[in-house]
Amino acid sequence: MKIFSESHKTVFVVDHCPYMAESCRQHVEFDMLVKNRTQGIIPLAPISKSLWTCSVESSMEYCRIMYDIFPFRKLVNFIVSDSGAHVLNSWTQEDQNLQELMAALAAVGPPNPRADPECCSILHGLVAAVETLCKITEYQHEARTLLMENAERVGNRGRIICITNAKSDSHVRMLEDCVQETIHEHNKLAANSDHLMQIQKCELVLIHTYPVGEDSLVSDRSKKELSPVLTSEVHSVRAGRHLATKLNILVQQHFDLASTTITNIPMKPTFSVFDQEEQHANTSANYDVELLHHKDAHVDFLKSGDTHLGGSSREGSFKETITLKWCTPRTNNIELHYCTGAYRISPVDVNSRPSSCLTNFLLNDPRYKIDGSLEIPLERAKDQLEKHTRYWPMIISQTTIFNMQAVVPLASVIVKESLTEEDVLNCQKTIYNLVDMERKNDPLPISTVGTRGKGPKRDEQYRIMWNELETLVRAHINNSEKHQRVLECLMACRSKPPEEEERKKRGRKREDKEDKSEKAVKDYELEKTWQDLERLKGILERGKEELAEAEIIKDSPDSPEPPNKKPLVEMDETPPVEKSKGPVSLLTLWSNRINTANSRKHQEFAGRLNSVNNRAELYQHLKEENGMETTENGKASRQ
């Protein structure tokens, strides 16, 4: 595969001399009588195209097919030649389309039959063609710049397709000699220039065209090497559709094209729009469409030995076409299919009804399309992936926060590069909401897979959740100052001091109540404290395990919390009154009853007897073990 092969640059040189204004002597009926017309009207006389018109429309058809299949990197330079050379476009990609060429041709107009034939020659065009082949294309330039010291690898080859009316074989020789001589000269010039390139290889395709019914004065000649740089071939072709067929064959040869005919395409309701104008709207015959494309598309077919060769195509030209049967997909399932190649196509008969039905069907994909591309470089996408994966638990049981709908507003924005004020507000709201949930003791979706029993207790669950959330937010604090603010909010809400204050207040109120409260309540409180103790032991043990396995516990420097602290806090937040209202476990009911019964039987505690103002500090040994905490949180001093 070579990008800079001969087909990278094609120069069309079309004769614009007075002779080309001659009729091709092939008539076209254009005034077709339509049904239901008044009788007795004589249709207008048929008209015929000039040699020029035939040449131009055939070359435009060549370009159409080429541009369809190779919208890039295959370039055409169009030159018309009369008393001088008129170069109609340049090698730049913007100039490479049919509209530009058509407009330029219209500006040139048909040859003037009354011009002086002596002044006019195809030679002007051929010289200009060689000149233009030396000019560097933007693709060649780009490749040379990219290759730096290997710039010489970029080839400069090209093809000149010359359509003219030659006088004789020796006239053809003369044209060839002229091209060879010009190449020689221009290569010398190009050798000393930075913006010109020497021609390494040039394929000259001379097409002699003449009116139908005349004898050709020029004989066909297959490709011949005239010099190491120049090869030449001569085609003698009658004008009219013969010339068009010739150019169609050439474009296939030059660009390695092959033909496929799609057969049995049903006239679906989608197509019928195109029928309405026609008289035969109700015929629902299946139709066939012949397409051209790069012949690589057939490689696998030919290898498999299963050549669906349908013989020569309907055109009756020499090429062979492979027939494929249209297959309407049965489902609308979107799936990936294994695809070894995708090829651009061009319909052979572009504006025939079947062709336009097919192409319109394919183009009218209901999907939305936008012009231009999204101007976002792929690097931004990589950045985003980096941010999104900073904290990404791989399995569901490893995460709490990503199983919580309540966390979504924060988790979805915290990964952003920058946050708006609104985002920060939403994050804060999310955090407050979580605090609220904690206060209400809402259950958390913590996985119990792999743990014995019911898994961690509620307070423990919240601690895990807070830690995980903190890990997530911390992963992004360097994104912006606003991210930092989210973390601050999080730390403030989950840290102890403010809550402590609140609890103390509440605690005091409760004490007042307690003075008047019944003994049963006190008993209940006692029982609760006893339970707490049991739990405390468990937590202390579990905490050790957790410290080992979950590093996240430690990484909250602002709130160095011993594992036993939080549960205690939690416990306190639920007022006992509420608790007794709410669902009480059978164990609690039973213990309460037993305790109450027992309290009547046993002696008063020594502590209570020694109490000041009916208060005694219990479990003083804990105070020694855990520092000041037990007293600090004002718990044990209650009774």
Place this chain on the structure above:
Amino acid sequence: MPTVVVMDVSLSMTRPVSVEGSEEYQRKHLAAHGLTMLFEHMATNYKLEFTALVVFSSLWELMVPFTRDYNTLQEALSNMDDYDKTCLESALVGVCNIVQQEWGGAIPCQVVLVTDGCLGIGRGSLRHSLATHNQRSESNRFPLPFPFPSKLYIMCMANLEELQSTDSLDCLERLIDLNNGEGQIFTIDGPLCLKNVQSMFGKLIDLAYTPFHAVLKCGHLTADVQVFPRPEPFVVDEEIDPIPKVINTDLEIVGFIDIADISSPPVLSRHLVLPIALNKEGDEVGTGITDDNEDENSANQIAGKIPNFCVLLHGSLKVEGMVAIVQLGPEWHGMLYSQADSKKKSNLMMSLFEPGPEPLPWLGKMGQLGPISDAKENPYGEDDNKSPFPLQPKNKRSYAQNVTVWIKPSGLQTDVQKILRNARKLPEKTQTFYKELNRLRKAALAFGFLDLLKGVADMLERECTLLPDTAHPDAAFQLTHAAQQLKLASTGTSEYAGYDHNITPLQTDFSGSSTERM
């Protein structure tokens, strides 16, 4: 890619080799030893690949059809009989048949030919085959090049000196040339012994059977993977960039896209992406036989319990109906996707696109793809009911732009009739009438077909005279106006024949009483 081992079992393979120690070895024993090593390597690193074993002398036989069971292959090695003379051509024909029958013509296949370099005598010998190579018809075509993408590795149970003493080496080199240079000859370095055979097969393994290990990355998530079969180097342009490109061992995911948007793109090759447990710190990739099978198994067992990114990725792609775009190298991308094997089983696979900035025209330049959140407006719409793809090309193709082609008379006749049909429905069809008229005018001017403009003008004038009494008065005005404009254009004078000039409808007003305005 599948492998066919083609083993020479001619008598010359039974020639004894003087080896240290008491036991007597024949060349075929050395060959079997080398192949054992290859099979063991494949059993460890290429578990999923299929291998077949063919033996040949003057005839050939498929000993083991394509299988993943390396024990069967191993057993077959020890059950080989000795036969007559070497006849390589028929064996290669056999290989062609076996491979085409099993895999068709598109799957690349490696052929490992094990021989002693004695290439037979008389008809059917390689010398004879090569001498008659140019006199062949299509029906008895020489089997090389193989009719499928292939590599031919020739393992010689002989050293270089021995082969060079006859023309054997030249003949074997011809074989590789005939296979378009796809392949290589291996010979034994030094004396013929087990150790040197091992090192020869070691070289083959290094060249053709090293597993491709890579790290799959997506931001901070990573997984060690084996890409299977090994992605082959790719030449973009033999002239300007002749160095084959190889894919990165860091496969970085750059984004995700809907399957509907990427829509079955053409790919160079496709590969399984298998998570692997690396062997401890050494991470010994490739060479030789890994004799610590047990260790590896336990490593795999442990790996099975650790959450793996491949599993997460595969599951997500499957559920979301998306593919991941992966960077394979500079300006080279591929895609990762879930491919269903059967109803229950599916695999994570990777396909390689052709290298270049824009491998899939309907997605535009790869570098221009970016995160949705960067777009001012969600290109998929708030309800995910639209898509920015396929991108529209800047220049529409001919079939999408209503081009005018009059090469066949029917093309021209259709265009003229369209004008005529609309002319009869004036003034309702005024817009379409002028649109079609201008289209015809433009094409006629570009093709220098001025006679047509005159002809159509005449036709419109005739239509004017044929208007029924019931016709709207505007019809006559428009027809006359259009005919007149076409006539002017047909003079070719620049004033009226400008390509970009459009004939506009005549401004008439029949609403009031001003009919005499004209």
